[in-house]
Amino acid sequence: xxxxxxxxxxxxxxxxxxxxxxxxxxxxxxxxxxxxxxxxxxxxxxxxxxxxxxxxxxxxxxxxxxxxxxxxxxxxxxxxxxxxxxxxxxxxxxxxxxxxxxxxxxxxxxxxxxxxxxxxxxxxxxxxxxxxxxxxxxxxxxxxxxxxxxxxxxxxxxxxxxxxxxxxxxxxxxxxxxxxxxxxxxxxxxxxxxxxxxxxxxxxxxxxxxxxxxxxxxxxxxxxxxxxxxxxxxxxxxxxxxxxxxxxxxxxxxxxxxxxxxxxxxxx
Amino acid sequence: xxxxxxxxxxxxxxxxxxxxxxxxxxxxxxxxxxxxxxxxxxxxxxxxxxxxxxxxxxxxxxxxxxxxxxxxxxxxxxxxxxxxxxxxxxxxxxxxxxxxxxxxxxxxxxxxxxxxxxxxxxxxxxxxxxxxxxxxxxxxxxxxxxxxxxxxxxxxxxxxxxxxxxxxxxxxxxxxxxxxxxxxxxxxxxxxxxxxxxxxxxxxxxxxxxxxxxxxxxxxxxxxxxxxxxxxxxxxxxxxxxxxxxxxxxxxxxxxxxxxxxxxxxxxxxxxxxxxxxxxxxxxxxxxxxxxxxxxxxxxxxxxxxxxxxxxxxxxxxxxxxxxxxxxxxxxxxxxxxxxxxxxxxxxxxxxxxxxxxxxxxxxxxxxxxxxxxxxxxxxxxxxxxxxxxxxxxxxxxxxxxxxxxxxxxxxxxxxxxxxxxxxxxxxxxxxxxxxxxxxxxxxxxxxxxxxxxxxxxxxxxxxxxxxxxxxxxxxxxxxxxxxxxxxxxxxxxxxxxxxxxxxxxxxxxxxxxxxxxxxxxxxxxxxxxxxxxxxxxxxxxxxxxxxxxxxxxxxxxxxxxxxxxxxxxxxxxxxxxxxxxxxxxxxxxxxxxxxxxxxxxxxxxxxxxxxxxxxxxxxxxxxxxxxxxxxxxxxxxxxxxxxxxxxxxxxxxxxxxxxxxxxxxxxxxxxxxx
Numbered sequence: 001x002x003x004x005x006x007x008x009x010x011x012x013x014x015x016x017x018x019x020x021x022x023x024x025x026x027x028x029x030x031x032x033x034x035x036x037x038x039x040x041x042x043x044x045x046x047x048x049x050x051x052x053x054x055x056x057x058x059x060x061x062x063x064x065x066x067x068x069x070x071x072x073x074x075x076x077x078x079x080x081x082x083x084x085x086x087x088x089x090x091x092x093x094x095x096x097x098x099x100x101x102x103x104x105x106x107x108x109x110x111x112x113x114x115x116x117x118x119x120x121x122x123x124x125x126x127x128x129x130x131x132x133x134x135x136x137x138x139x140x141x142x143x144x145x146x147x148x149x150x151x152x153x154x155x156x157x158x159x160x161x162x163x164x165x166x167x168x169x170x171x172x173x174x175x176x177x178x179x180x181x182x183x184x185x186x187x188x189x190x191x192x193x194x195x196x197x198x199x200x201x202x203x204x205x206x207x208x209x210x211x212x213x214x215x216x217x218x219x220x221x222x223x224x225x226x227x228x229x230x231x232x233x234x235x236x237x238x239x240x241x242x243x244x245x246x247x248x249x250x251x252x253x254x255x256x257x258x259x260x261x262x263x264x265x266x267x268x
Numbered sequence: 269x270x271x272x273x274x275x276x277x278x279x280x281x282x283x284x285x286x287x288x289x290x291x292x293x294x295x296x297x298x299x300x301x302x303x304x305x306x307x308x309x310x311x312x313x314x315x316x317x318x319x320x321x322x323x324x325x326x327x328x329x330x331x332x333x334x335x336x337x338x339x340x341x342x343x344x345x346x347x348x349x350x351x352x353x354x355x356x357x358x359x360x361x362x363x364x365x366x367x368x369x370x371x372x373x374x375x376x377x378x379x380x381x382x383x384x385x386x387x388x389x390x391x392x393x394x395x396x397x398x399x400x401x402x403x404x405x406x407x408x409x410x411x412x413x414x415x416x417x418x419x420x421x422x423x424x425x426x427x428x429x430x431x432x433x434x435x436x437x438x439x440x441x442x443x444x445x446x447x448x449x450x451x452x453x454x455x456x457x458x459x460x461x462x463x464x465x466x467x468x469x470x471x472x473x474x475x476x477x478x479x480x481x482x483x484x485x486x487x488x489x490x491x492x493x494x495x496x497x498x499x500x501x502x503x504x505x506x507x508x509x510x511x512x513x514x515x516x517x518x519x520x521x522x523x524x525x526x527x528x529x530x531x532x533x534x535x536x537x538x539x540x541x542x543x544x545x546x547x548x549x550x551x552x553x554x555x556x557x558x559x560x561x562x563x564x565x566x567x568x569x570x571x572x573x574x575x576x577x578x579x580x581x582x583x584x585x586x587x588x589x590x591x592x593x594x595x596x597x598x599x600x601x602x603x604x605x606x607x608x609x610x611x612x613x614x615x616x617x618x619x620x621x622x623x624x625x626x627x628x629x630x631x632x633x634x635x636x637x638x639x640x641x642x643x644x645x646x647x648x649x650x651x652x653x654x655x656x657x658x659x660x661x662x663x664x665x666x667x668x669x670x671x672x673x674x675x676x677x678x679x680x681x682x683x684x685x686x687x688x689x690x691x692x693x694x695x696x697x698x699x700x701x702x703x704x705x706x707x708x709x710x711x712x713x714x715x716x717x718x719x720x721x722x723x724x725x726x727x728x729x730x731x732x733x734x735x736x737x738x739x740x741x742x743x744x745x746x747x748x749x750x751x752x753x754x755x756x757x758x759x760x761x762x763x764x765x766x767x768x769x770x771x772x773x774x775x776x777x778x779x780x781x782x783x784x785x786x787x788x789x790x791x792x793x794x795x796x797x798x799x800x801x802x803x804x805x806x807x808x809x810x811x812x813x814x815x816x817x818x819x820x821x822x823x824x825x826x827x828x829x830x831x832x833x834x835x836x837x838x839x840x841x842x843x844x845x846x847x848x849x850x851x852x853x854x855x856x857x858x859x860x861x862x863x864x865x866x867x868x869x870x871x872x873x874x875x876x877x878x879x880x881x882x883x884x885x886x887x888x889x890x891x892x893x894x895x896x897x898x899x900x901x902x903x904x905x906x907x908x909x910x911x912x913x914x915x916x917x918x919x920x921x922x923x924x925x926x927x928x929x930x931x932x933x934x935x936x937x938x939x940x941x942x943x
Contacts, residue, residue: 042469042783059589060532060620072735076787077779081305084497086534087619088426088612089309105619126446126468127783134306134445138437147434148372155370157363158916159925161323162370163402164377170608172374173420176427180308214372 025109026057032112034066036078037119040127050116051075057112063096063103066115067129079128087246090179093120093186094129100183102246103129120186133182140198144225146205150214162214175208175254177247184241184251196230200241200251203232207254210261222258223265232259269712270473274300275697277461277477279449279504281307283425283682284661285483286432286441291690292479293439297697300475301436301443302464304499308433311485311497315425315679316612317539318407318417321361324920325378325403327396332406332414333920334358335896339861341674344411344568346816346826347854347863348518348640348670348834353647355860355906357668357677357684362918364683365404365418371431375404376419376609386544386600388564389554399921407609408542409675411568411868417676422537422612425679432683446784450792452480452507452514452657453706453714459514459657460706462507463718467784472719474711478704479693481649481658482508483686486639490801491750492742494636495528495535504663506796508643509803509847514654515836516847517665519800520807521640523673523817524751526572528635530593532620535637536613536630538675541565543609545598547576548629549584552595560868567868570672570817573634577751580633588631595629602626634751638662638678640669640817641804644836647909649689656702658693660685667834671816691911725791730776734791737768737775741794741801744768749805755822758809765805766845769798803837803847810849811835814870828863828876832856856882860904 026032031054039048053070064085071078080103083091087105094103095118097111108115123131140146155162184200191197206226209215226232235255242252276292278285281303289299301307324332337358342349369375380401382393387408409417420427436443449462453474461476487502488494508514526547527536541547546554547565559575560567567575576594579585585592598606598613603626606614610625617623617630643651643659645666651657660666661682668681696702724730748761772795777787813827814820832854837847856862856878863879865871886903893899897917901907907915919925 040781040783043781062620071786076735076777076790077781077785079784079786082498083305083309084311084314086314086616088423089305089313089497091305091309107619132446132468134309137306137308138443138445141434141437145438147438148431150370150372155366157366157370159366159919160921161366161375161404164375165402166377166379166405169374169377170421173376173423173427176374176420176430177423179426180306209372212372212374214370 025107026112028057028059030057030113031055032057032108032115034070034115034117036117036129038128039125040079041125042127057108061108063106063108064092066108067103079126079130081130088179090181093133093181093183094118095120095186100186100244102181120182122185122191123182131182133180136182136185137180137201140202141205144198144202144206146202146209148209148212148215149217151216172208172212175204175211175249178204178249179247181246183244183246187240187244189236189238189240190234194230194234197234198226198231200255202226203235203255203258204249204251207258210258219261219265223262226258227262227266232262235259269708269715271708271711272300272473272475274298274475274477275479276300276693277475277480278302278483279462279481280483280485280663281443282310282483282485282661283312283429283432283679284663284686285481286436287683287686288481288483288660288690288693289441290432290435290439291687292694292697293441295691295694297694299441301441302447302449302475303443303445304448304467306445307436307443308429310429311500312679312682313426313429314495314497314535316422316535316537317409317542318419318424318676319361319365319428319680320409320412320416320674320676321365321418321680322358322414322416323362323365323404323406323418324414324922325400326406326415327394328408328415329406330922332416333896333923334918335900336413337361337416340412341668341677342861343866344672344674345670346672346866347828347832348521348667348816350647350667351860351904352906352909353666353668355904356647356688356910357681359910359918360684360687360914361680363914364680364687368428368431368683369404371435373427373431374420376421378403378405389544389546389600397921403921407539408566409538410541410566410572411563411674417542419539421608422539422610428679428683448503449507450718451714452511453711454511454513454654455710456513458655460704463714467789470783470785472715474715476704476706476711478697478702479656479658481660481689481693482643482663483659483661484663486662487800488636488639490742490745490797490804491636492746493528493533495525495533496636501793501797502639502800503793503796505642506800508657508659509799509837509839510796511654512838512840514651514657515644515838515850516803517641517644517667518671518807518835519641519803519837520811520818520835521671521816522636522804523569523638523640524573524634525569525637526576526634527596527632528637529616529621530588530631530633531590533635534616534620536596536616536632537610538569540596540598540610540613543605544601545596546600548595548597549579550586551584555579555584563868568672568866569637569675570819571869573751574819576634586631593631593633596632597629598625599627599629636746638673640671640673641665648692649685650692650696656696658689660689671818688911688914691913722788722792725775725788726777726780728776730774732771732775734772734775734787734794737772738790738794738797741765741768741798745801745804749808751819753808753818753820755809755820758805761805762802762809765798765802769802769845772798799839799847802845806846807835807837807849824870824872826873828879829874832863832876858904860886860900862886
């Protein structure tokens with residue numbers, strides 16, 4: 001397997017110019033090989049195995065284009081998930097050359113010519129590259145009561161909305177940008193050991209509601225939700241979550257901050 | 269036989285479905301959502317630029333109100349919309365924004381004082397009012413007189429979906445993820461639920477409900493080049509059509525968004541132009557003012573898309589190895605603005621084009637974007653012909669967009685329709701005469717019929733390739749049923765699509781793997797999509813005029829004399845290869861805004877015989893009434909069509925409510941039981 005080129009997050013690295021991007025990596029017209037993990041739990045006798053597909057690198061080819069081409073022309077049984085194919089819905093996270101990322105916006109020229117694909121670990125496998133992140137996310141949201149606990153009773157929707165400082169709205173949006181793709185959970189050491197660990201996604205949600213003045217919960221309430229080894233105290237600060245987050249959420253800061261606040265509550 | 273019973277079966281877990289389910293649940297009815305994907309991955313998420321609601325907080329929105337929003341929307345629709353429904357919508361949109369604010373949406377807010385914005389290519393300083401500070405902000409969008417589009421950076425749909433999805437979880441509304449409705453269960457007059465396929469195990473089961481709602485979004489994937497997500501295949505439309513009873517309205521009304529990135533078709537928001545971005549040609553010339561001196565880049569989408577294609581046809585397109593395109597230039601907005609307010613645009617350009625939009629122009633070309641047509645409903649959201657079947661959002665045609673939708677009105681419609689139709693669904697379920705009494709034998713019959721269809725695809729020995737048929741259909745739709753339409757092309761399209769439909773009945777599979785079997789999914793969806801494609805193409809062929817996004821080169825005039833009517837398509841028999849078309853006239857004599865010129869685009873139209881008389885009547889009524897609410901009521905009363913709790917007026921900075929007399933119904937009466 002060749003060395004992985006990691007697409008850098010745009011907030012930290014300037015975008016490559018069009019020419020630079022087009023000239024890098026695998027040349028158009030050359031052969032690339034996709035090595036995909038295959039396993040269909042619905043099929044009696046199916047055993048996990050790697051399968052290799054060869055195809056031609058085309059201009060601007062993403063893993064979305066490559067996998068669909070494989071399914072249409074080589075193997076109609078290959079399972080994978082795409083929805084928006086624009087990097088915004090979080091459906092297509094998978095292990096690309098050993099690293100969790102969004103497949104739809106991964107250019108094959110950057111990760112080829114040999115590309116190894118596997119489903120995200122931790123999550124329930126549906127088949128091949130498809131995992132049940134939806135079930136995990138809903139379960140975690142329910143356990144963490146990850147919705148805004150406002151006093152909607154008092155609001156009259158005919159009247160002017162409650163005011164908010166523009167800077168605060170921007171900060172909230174910054175934390176609200178999570179697409180629940182599961183990359184942080186798949187890359188997390190603790191999540192491998194503790195099946196109920198809420199992951200960076202869970203902690204980021206709590207941090208987001210904690211920052212929101214419209215949420216009437218107190219730190220005592222949040223402590224009940226994440227003040228455990230399945231919450232902030234389970235995190236070993238390995239912080240792969242921060243490195244792999246496709247949306248560049250400030251996970252490191254948020255987890256550290258939340259842990260400090262919760263530790264304060266615990267000792268109080 | 270597995271049968272799941274619920275009060276309200278919601279097919280589709282996007283914003284419309286979620287909000288509708290929440291409304292029903294609040295009123296004490298069990299709601300259950302079926303969704304192809306986890307709800308927060310729905311295509312609602314792709315709404316970037318914002319949601320129109322006439323709050324009028326920003327200085328450029330001062331003076332905005334329901335009346336202005338109403339007129340913009342009706343003009344945008346090229347008078348195809350149901351004006352009463354538009355009125356219901358514009359009155360509810362501000363409430364929806366405020367409800368969402370209370371549910372946690374981090375709406376971008378107004379900051380008092382001076383700020384620099386780009387208008388018509390020039391940097392200008394505008395001053396926001398002190399009293400607006402901290403209220404929800406608005407940006408400019410196409411086809412609007414005021415800055416009206418409320419936004420969260422350029423991930424508005426995402427933020428709305430987070431908040432509404434969270435509230436559905438809070439309300440303990442079950443979502444059966446990775447399930448697909450294959451057919452509606454009905455007896456020709458009453459809908460009882462659906463036959464549903466589990467996309468993990470492949471198993472079929474029946475869901476029986478008092479009310480069934482189709483909230484499955486659009487059908488963009490009928491086209492090869494579309495901004496729509498891969499799940500937007502119109503299957504919700506198709507299962508309604510396949511009842512033979514429910515009708516689809518105006519399916520030929522298909523919107524093409526001016527700025528799909530080229531060639532992938534991924535959307536970059538209208539907010540790019542709303543915030544000051546320009547369209548340029550191969551010479552770097554800003555060409556839109558040449559065609560549309562008044563609205564320029566911010567005419568309605570149908571007009572801008574046509575002008576772009578017209579300009580390319582004149583040889584002014586930018587040539588590339590994938591074909592020709594236009595440039596979208598947002599470099600003049602500056603790095604800070606792009607990184608904060610157009611962040612998703614920045615990421616999309618970075619990842620998919622290798623372009624830095626701060627420094628470089630973005631290659632764009634119009635791409636299929638929105639399905640104005642849909643399941644025909646009454647203003648309550650219920651099908652007039654199939655009792656118990658409801659629809660809301662992009663899947664529905666109730667009909668607020670007519671032949672062209674304004675930017676920012678779709679994500680607004682999702683929640684507004686969810687609020688309104690959700691109340692009517694609850695009313696429906698409240699009435700004892702709507703209790704379900706369906707024999708299990710009928711349910712079994714539908715289950716067995718659907719299973720037999722799947723078995724035939726897997727074991728029937730067919731030889732046709734579903735993926736190839738679908739690709740050909742998408743090619744035909746993009747080439748011949750696109751932005752510019754001609755009778756000859758449309759005839760060819762209808763002819764070939766019919767042949768494809770016949771061939772699709774002999775689709776065979778290469779694999780028989782248990783489980784979801786992706787090849788089987790493509791096969792049965794392709795059969796359904798072909799019926800829809802034919803409904804679009806045949807409707808377009810038959811409508812010999814141009815209106816909104818439906819543009820016939822051979823019939824370039826809007827013809828109100830013959831075509832001020834809504835197309836209704838039904839599919840009578842499974843063996844048919846064409847839908848039956850029927851037409852429902854729009855009554856000019858009841859219109860608040862009689863047909864006229866839109867203010868942009870061609871001035872070429874044939875007036876309806878009633879237009880002049882109605883216009884005179886409208887003018888006289890306007891003379892008589894000072895108060896805008898009285899005037900509106902005199903022109904076209906609509907409040908009775910809204911649920912009681914949504915009938916109230918909307919407060920604005922310039923239209924304050926007296927503090928002692930709260931107007932409208934306080935939210936408290938409808939608060940969560942759990943709170």
